[in-house]
Amino acid sequence: MRARADLARFAHTLVHNHSLARMVSEYPSLLRSEEMSLVQLYVPIDVAHSTVEELARLERIQFKDLNPDVNPFQRTYVSQVRRCDEAERRLRFLTVQIDAQGIPMRPFEETQGLLAGRSGAQALDELDSRLVESEQRVAAMNNSYEALEKRALELEEARQVLIETDVFFREASTRHDEIRTSFDEGASAPLLGDIEAGRGPEESGFGGFELEFVAGTIDRARMPTFERVLWRVLRGNLYMNYAEIDDSALPVPTSEAGSQAGGEEKKLRKNVFIIFAHGQELLDKIRKIAESMGATLFSIDSNADKREEKLREVTARIEDLNSVLYNTNQTRRTELLKIAESITAWWTIVRREKVVFATLNLWQWDQGRKTLVAEGWAPTRDLPIIQAALRQASEDAGTSVSGILHELKTHKTPPTFHRTNKFTEGFQAIIDAYGVGAYQEINPGLFTTITFPFLFAVMFGDIGHGVIMAASAFALIMLESKFKKGTGSEIFDTFYFGRYIIFLMGLFAIFTGFMYNDIFSLSLNLAKSQFRWPTDFKEGDLVEAIQTTNRYPFGLDPSWHGAANALIFTNSLKMKMSIVMGVIHMSFAICLQVLNHLHFKKPELIWAEFLPQILFMESIFGYLLLCIIYKWSVNWEEVGKNPPNLLNMLIKLFLSPGNVAPEDQLYPGQATVQVFLLLLALVCVPWMLCTKPYLLWKEHQKIAEQGYHGIGANGNGAIAAEDHEESDAEGGGHAVVAEEMDEEHEFDMGEHVIHQVIHTIEFCLGCISNTASYLRLWALSLAHAQLSEVLWSMTIEGAFEMEGTAGVVFLFLMFAMWFTLTVGILIVMEGLSAFLHALRLHWVEFNSKFFIGGGTPFAPLTYEGTDEIPEGVIVAA
Amino acid sequence: MTEALFFNAHAGYLEGVLRGFKAGLLTQSQYSNLTQCETIEDFRMQLGATDYGNFLANETPPISTSTIAEKATQRLVDEFNYIRSNSVQPLTKFLDYMTYAYMIDNVVLLITGTLHERDTHDLLERCHPLGKFETMATLCVATNVEELYTTVLVETPLAPYFRDCLSAQDLDDLNIEIIRNTLYRSYLEDFHNFVLSLGSPTSDIMSPLLCFEADRRSLNITINSFGTGLSKEQRAKLFPSIGRLYPEGTSALARADDIDQVKAVLDGVVEYRPFLDTSGSSSGGDGGVGGLEDHFFQYEVSLNKLAFMQQFQLGVFYSFFKLKEQEIRSLTWIAECIAQNAKDRINDYIPTF
DSSP: OHHHHHHHHHHHHHHHHGGGOSOOOSOOOSSBOOOEEEEEEEEEHHHHHHHHHHHHHHTOOEEOOSOTTSOGGGSTTHHHHHHHHHHHHHHHHHHHHHHHTTOOOOOHHHHHHHHTTOOHHHHHHHHHHHHHHHHHHHHHHHHHHHHHHHHHHHHHHHHHHHHHHHHHHHHHHHHHHHHHHHHHHHOOOHHHHHHHHHHGGGOOSSSSSOOEEEEEEEEGGGHHHHHHHHHHHTTTOOEEEEEEOOTTTSOOOHHHHHHOOSSSOOOOOEEEEEEEEOSHHHHHHHHHHHHHTTOEEEOOOSSHHHHHHHHHHHHHHHHHHHHHHHHHHHHHHHHHHHHHHHHHHHHHHHHHHHHHHHHHTTSEEETTTTEEEEEEEEEGGGHHHHHHHHHHHHHHHTOSOOOEEEEEOOOSOOOBOOOOOTTHHHHHHHHHHHOOOOTTOBOHHHHHHHHHHHHHHHHSOOHHHHHHHHHHHHHHHHTHHHHTTOOSOHHHHHHHHTHHHHHHHHHHHHHHHHHHTOBTTBOOOOSOOSEEOOSOOOTTOOOOOEEOSOOOSSSSOGGGTTOTTHHHHHHHHHHHHHHHHHHHHHHHHHHHHHHHHHHTTOTHHIIIIIHHHHHHHIIIIIHHHHHHHHHHHSOHHHHTSOOOOHHHHHHHHHHSTTOOOGGGOSSTTHHHHHHHHHHHHHHHHHHHHHHHHHHHHHHHHHHHHTTOTTTGGGGGHHHHHHHHHHHHHHHTSOOOOOOOOOOOOOOOHHHHHHHHHHHHHHHHHHHHHHHHHTHHHHHHHHHHHHHHHHHHHHTHHHHHHOOHHHHHHHHHHHHHHHHHHIIIIIIIIHHHHHHHHHHHIIIIIIGGGTOOOOOOBOOOOOOTTTTSOOTTSSOOO | OHHHHHHIIIIIHHHHHHHHHHHTSOOHHHHHHHHTOSSHHHHHHHHHTSTTTTTTTTSOSSOOHHHHHHHHHHHHHHHHHHHHHTOOTTHHHHHHHHHHHHHHHHHHHHHHHHHTTOOHHHHHHHSOGGGOOGGGGGGGGOOBHHHIIIIIGGGSTTHHHHGGGTTOOBOOHHHHHHHHHHHHHHHHHHHHHHHHHHOTTHHHHHHHHHHHHHHHHHHHHHHHHTTSSOOHHHHHHHSOSOSTTTTHHHHHHHHOOSHHHHHHHHTTSTTTGGGGOTTTOGGGGGOTHHHHHHHHHHHHHHHHHHHTTOOSSTHHHHHHHHHHHHHHHHHHHHHHHHHTTOGGGGGGSOOOO
């Protein structure tokens, strides 16, 4: 039996290997996005579930929705998705309960072991029944707990009312007695005394006549309204007494505390009130109003002894209730503790099942064959792995039939997939943030890995700062495994994600630091300087260094440090250097177009687009670059004239072509060369403007001549239909291949011309403004050097001049200040700003020359994100 | 023109937020998806794909239609409260005016409920949350009109409207209806004055809306008063003094004896003409009044949609919440049809956008 299954599988592979013949053998590169294939899967219904599971683990295939016209609730697996939703609801409930109790949930890493071998439908079934049971139990306990709590609150309120009313009554009776005694003393009439005496026996605990009253508690916020309404109803005859209940006296029911998501602990603020009134009707009215305002009323006896007795009774009951409450809570806690052990694993199961069924819903159900048909994109290179996963899935499901995969031919543009590793990931993210490259377009991400840190370092050149930056990034790299899961701090995670970028930025900053000879704004004397300082000079004189025949071997001569004209020198150097690097960077970007044109089989665009662009660029800025280097290489003192100003030269090249003043002349014949270059650049403009629209028009004419015009959108339809049949024959089924042709747009010459005009203007102006834009390299590196020099001289430099103990203390303090500011301002803040500028140079100046970035990213089926509790379930405390 | 300069300073942000809310109103395709649902569960799933999101996700099935309506209303209230708590004058006052209508409904609901000896707490739960005020609960104490006014309503914003009703003596069903309509009349006139005081363009948008509301009430009063004890003079008093039917139409309505005379009045206004037109319309089968309500709603929706065409005015705030209310009514209707398996009438909802 087993052997036969193997044989069948072997046959499968034989049959379907021919479709995989176009294997990609070379090593994956980042230059172009991965080659993709549109694949079709026929999966028998019994193995569908495990197939999706395998593929989700593989993360190498992106499924297309084959039922776009079907409502979400009419799809095949909707009931399962709904079950997952229901299970999620139960899990949410339980998670919130666990969280409210402050029980720690076992982290996912520990519970993952529980998942082993537990997947598929029966795992969900099991889990479902457990969840139902747990939810019912916890909900029942919650209900009884809440009821008990409510009762406890009521009793506590009753106790407070008893205590407070006792105070009213006592006060009232003493006052009454006082009045009475003063009255007795004042009125000596015996008749009056008789009456009083006669009434004596009737007196109850309270005054001379029975006053009726209503007592209870009410929310403190409602007190003023309550009083006002009562006053109006009783027409001003209101005798009301109230007292505030101590804020912490009343227990807060969890149901109310839970609904208030705030940092502050919620408290019940209530007042005890007692209203005296006469007449049953009025009392009824008061009661009704009080109740409608949400007050709780208590019947209180006016007799002091009875109140005492009641108070004792209430207190005893509160104590009983509290112990019951404690017990209930304890049992609930135990139950929740048990759930907390494995709830994270349950989350994973449910969320994964949901992913699986959501994917299955994208597939098409073939009623006749009991199979599911799926279509999706996969990297061509990974097809064998996917095949293996399909076989693995059928083994997992315990059947001998596995899913069948075969490749489809298509005219659709596949998604863009760059295979990155942890090093290239960050750099690719920088480019993807600008735009995802079109399928198989040259990917600037590859070059960014070096040019980005390099351009950054040009602006950030300092050995010391570079070392600190590289070292901290290196620490992150070394501790990689520790932070892999994320720390929860967004800022830190961002830095962690860019750790390799930062590391390279640091290394390059060390390199440029050596070139600028800057270490914390000081210089290194690594070799003998080419300048010698004269030994005899008077104080206050300007001293001029004498140049020797010796040459400093590497970077900037340290003698420039502190020289009066150091800034003039470095400015000139860095400014020209920025232009040189900028022009090279952009020229390289233009050259990359050639690779795109060749790859997309449009060689005519090389002369129609690339050639005029590069000529335009080089005839103006390439020439400038050559002049810069030439000017550097000439010893102008020997020639015996002032070095000509290059900026003026460039301006005059445009404004007065053909004229070069003799004192500004760089080399003989300059005027002729410049006129030629200017003409060349001018020719390039109409060249760029006209050729491409013309080519497009010609191509369109050609198609039209062949007679495809009338059919319009169906022009390619015939071919597609053939393809369609072919693939059907291969698959041996009638399953519909969702092969929609890209609709051919109506050819509109005007649109193309306008587009090309915009493009040309953008390119020509862009060349000028982008070159100027590279001057930011100079500006930022200047700012960085000056800032670090200012910081040095303002803080720590002064400390070196002091001596003795005071000097030590001062130095200690100053060092702390200098170092903090160095890290905070010079490395972090300046680093961020240099990062942003490097980013801009890549996005705008570099990418705009060749990169279109109109692709869609490859989003493979994945389990990622299923191993955590979804956001918002637990409200952060 | 000054509105265009300064409007954004005080209400620009909120208008932006509100237009964002408006973008979340259900579209025609979403409605048609909803109508295809077989069960309430499907309905919930389908709503999950809309702006409502998973607002029903934590409800234990089975879900009743009242839960859906309640939750949806809660969202409306939340949105309203967000807008109101961030607003400044004159928008605050404008929004306050909007709540008065709900207050009137709540007051009348409570009085009627108390009259029929319903449980106060039940009644309170049925009140619209936007029309709640502090002393509302004490309404149930009052037994006659004067008491009602002096104990409770005197300190609410409704007090000025109530002054006209003090002549009514006992609380019975007819008097309560009179009170409701008198209150509404004064309210609409007051609101209309306020809106006019805001000037163009707010008044350009709001005035037709309020006028239509007034006309609708006049028509309803007239039609409902046929065959009741309401005298014609009393009826005339209840008509608001605004609206497109005022004054000729309303005085004709005051004299009307049957539905045909009402129809004659409606013929005077082009837009209102089809309202009672039972001959041509498809839904004419159930005769007059039921179809009339639908016509009213449809016309109201179309007026409210117009409000979004104009910027720098407060009418959008009124219109959005009216449209949202209509949406909730439609949702409830669809859900109810699904629940009662009355699929044939499921398409009788009134779509908004």
